[in-house]
Amino acid sequence: MTKYWDHAFASGGVYKRPRGAGSLLIDPFLKLAEKLYGDYCVRRLWRSWDRAAVCAAGVSLGGNARLINKHNREAVRIGQHTVCRGTIRVEPGGALTIGEEVYLGDDTIISAAQQITIGSGTLVAHRVQIFDNTSHSINWLEREKHFKKILGQKIDQKIEIPSAPVTIGRNCWLGFGSAILKGVSIGDRVIVAAGCIVTSDVPPDTLVIGSKTTFVDLKDRN
Structure with missing residues (x-):
């Protein structure tokens, strides 16, 4: 069976105690059914990803x-x-x-309308959001039309959404709940503290703390 390792902060489903739990007589049959169904789910998941991305060996x-x-x-x-x-x-x-040995945690959202690059060895904690676009227009009329289009209504006009590339360097750590917005370039080995919203470029070896995007030099702290 495919190994599926869970995470301490995984946002999976919750289940009540099933009927027959603890019965040694049916345990072997339940384990076989769980194995077959689990393998099917993993194969189905991977089919959807292989159709939409080029994944190197060892991706989980x-x-x-x-x-x-x-x-x-x-x-x-x-x-x-x-x-x-x-x-x-x-x-x-x-x-x-996305580079090698990158971790993208639970409930992380990455939205690429232009270009997002994440360097090798970077850890992205749960609930981090990385957007190279504003999702909607600043103009409320354009925003209204865009939402109608999302709902499936016919909109002939092209909706322009502002975007700019995002680059995140190697061996960075983006703390839980942080956000990286469009046009930002983050250097190697940067740490973004939990809950920070990064709206401007960050030099390498920097700790980003606070809502005002304060930079702290890390070079002398290693």
Whole structure:
């Protein structure tokens, strides 16, 4: 059976105690059914990712991992031994490159309308959000039309959503609940503290703390 390792902060389902729990007579049959169903779920999950991304050897997916990319499979590339437990969405014309041995935690959301790059060895904690776009127009009329389009209504006009590339360096650590917004470039070995919203470039070897994006030099602290 495919090994599926859970995480301490995994956001999976909860289940009541099943009938027959503790019965030694039916345990072997239950274990066989769970194994077959578990393997089926993992295969189905991987089929959807292989259709939408180029995944290197050793990539692991959490049970809640989602990838929405209906346009160009080559636009999404994920490096060796990366673990993804979050949600990735790539818009038409967008691209995402993730290096090797990257961790994407539970409830992480990555939205690429232009280009997002995440360097090898970077850890992205749960509930981090990385957006290279504003999701909606600042103009309320445009925003209204955009939402109607999302709902499936016919909108002839093209909706322009502001976007700018995001680059995250190698061996970074993005703390839980932090957000990286469009146009930001983050250097290697940067730590972004929990809950921070990063709106400007961050130099390498820096700790980002506070809501005002305060930089603290880490070079003399190692």
